[in-house]
Amino acid sequence: RKEVEQDPGPFNVPEGATVAFNCTYSNSASQSFFWYRQDCRKEPKLLMSVYSSGNEDGRFTAQLNRASQYISLLIRDSKLSDSATYLCVVNLSNQFYFGTGTSLTVIP
Amino acid sequence: DVKVTQSSRYLVKRTGEKVFLECVQDMDHENMFWYRQDPGLGLRLIYFSYDVKMKEKGDIPEGYSVSREKKERFSLILESASTNQTSMYLCASSLTGGSGEQFFGPGTRLTVL
Numbered sequence: 001r002k003e004v005e006q007d008p009g010p011f012n013v014p015e016g017a018t019v020a021f022n023c024t025y026s027n028s029a030s031q032s033f034f035w036y037r038q039d040c041r042k043e044p045k046l047l048m049s050v051y052s053s054g055n056e057d058g059r060f061t062a063q064l065n066r067a068s069q070y071i072s073l074l075i076r077d078s079k080l081s082d083s084a085t086y087l088c089v090v091n092l093s094n095q096f097y098f099g100t101g102t103s104l105t106v107i108p
Numbered sequence: 109d110v111k112v113t114q115s116s117r118y119l120v121k122r123t124g125e126k127v128f129l130e131c132v133q134d135m136d137h138e139n140m141f142w143y144r145q146d147p148g149l150g151l152r153l154i155y156f157s158y159d160v161k162m163k164e165k166g167d168i169p170e171g172y173s174v175s176r177e178k179k180e181r182f183s184l185i186l187e188s189a190s191t192n193q194t195s196m197y198l199c200a201s202s203l204t205g206g207s208g209e210q211f212f213g214p215g216t217r218l219t220v221l
């Protein structure tokens with residue numbers, strides 16, 4: 001069983017739409033959680049950390065549900081520049097476990 | 109800004125060759141990692157290191173070795189390259205006790221013929 005699972009998509013949404021990604025993790029001892037963004041042929045870069053209380057950064061909202069062991073990312077008012085692959089990442093004992101990524105394409 | 113650099117963006121090698129991939133970070137991070145990324149499989153950890161001269165196997169260490177003689181440098185070695193090692197190789201570093209964020213290098217696209 002994979003440590004981190006996420007729907008690979010692809011998600012194709014029109015500009016201005018709201019889109020949500022979910023991710024589940026298998027180890028309840030996981031300590032910290034992140035969403036990374038990876039553009040085509042580029043390295044992953046941190047989008048945001050995910051906190052138990054939920055956190056928001058502009059159009060992006062991340063939520064963590066420890067009881068159900070899932071993490072979510074909500075993108076409001078999608079822009080063309082949001083097109084990328086979004087990686088769910090879990091940290092356990094200084095090791096990082098990556099989901100396979102969810103592909104998002106925002107269409108004009 | 110943290111910078112992680114990798115020695116090559118693109119590399120083409122022949123089966124059986126010994127391959128060295130170098131990674132350097134400039135922010136005094138204790139932790140360094142080597143991953144490979146393949147379509148449909150995501151990032152898979154090959155090896156990681158918590159400190160100089162320390163190394164730990166990740167999920168797929170077979171066919172690889174690593175070296176960390178200096179804190180800023182973490183090398184990945186393919187002793188005898190094989191075609192199934194054709195992949196994108198990503199190096200990353202992170203700070204112990206920090207935010208937990210990993211910083212990635214630009215990647216090396218390795219093709220083994």
